[in-house]
Amino acid sequence: DQQVKQNSPSLSVQEGRISILNCDYTNSMFDYFLWYKKYPAEGPTFLISISSIKDKNEDGRFTVFLNKSAKHLSLHIVPSQPGDSAVYFCAARRSLAGSYQLTFGKGTKLSVIP
């Protein structure tokens, strides 16, 4: 049973435009959400995160939005650059004593076309 879902396996965007990557979750106990970026032949690298007490977090070209009532978050990249082409994983953490597990989605492959 997938608790974190990224329903779009792939996304193509023109350079300079906005990229929007979506993520849905089912477990209302998740209290912290992260986005990781993965290039081929490399491990995932942390990109940006958001706590469940916030609805927006911004870091340069990257903004994450959280809609708790809809159990939905999205990553916006503006403007998109060819170097942003990668697989993006959404991950969620459940706050439970002794629980350090991140639950990942399957990833969305973003292609930014020059």
Next chain:
Amino acid sequence: DAMVIQNPRYQVTQFGKPVTLSCSQTLNHNVMYWYQQKSSQAPKLLFHYYDKDFNNEADTPDNFQSRRPNTSFCFLDIRSPGLGDAAMYLCATSKLAGEDTQYFGPGTRLTVL
């Protein structure tokens, strides 16, 4: 540069032949994790160490074991690999238990013949 290193990057083993994957870190982090990622799937946590304390996920098969002889190194042992164990194995670290930012190595791709 401080980093998480995984060796080898590619590992081929035979069905049923034990194999060990290696992870080392120069970050001096307390926590080390092993994930399994099959093609087009989400990374799935197998187990993690907080210092020397081992924490196994409930659905991790007994075929998978881990050792952490010191802070820097952590090993994943697959006692009798099956064809279904072919996957990318990712090692990650975090400074503190519960800290959300995990730092990943490049992974080891395991092929089982």
